[in-house]
Amino acid sequence: MFILTLTYIAPLEEVDRHVPAHMDWIKAGYASGTFLASGRKVPRTGGFILAKGDRAGIEALVATDPFMVAGVTTYDITEVAVAFTAPGLEQLKV
Structure with missing residues (x-):
């Protein structure tokens, strides 16, 4: 499991x-089964994505985000091993 943290570096x-292009990319990530949750930071300085897969695949996918291609964001990719969840979120466990 990965926590992808986006930080805007442009106005x-x-x-x-x-x-719009980023949202198409997000929708494709859900359609492929890679993305599990996503949203904006508050205040709006970036966003986050919970993703599953292997590091190389996640890094390759992040490189194709239109935000990255346009140079308007950076990504921090953190791998986590989920050990406990609230009921209903068991699919997040490793």
Whole structure:
């Protein structure tokens, strides 16, 4: 399991120009079964994605995010081993 943390490095006006393409990319991540949850940081300085897969595959996928291609965000990729969950979230366990 990976926690992908996005941090915007460009003004929001620039980020916003790439949101439609980024959202298509997000939807494809869900369709492939890789993404489990995602959303914005509050305040809006970036976002997060919970993802499953192997590190090389996740790194390759992150490189194709339109936000990365446009140079408006950075990613921090943290691998975690989920040991406990609330009821209903058992699929997050390793």
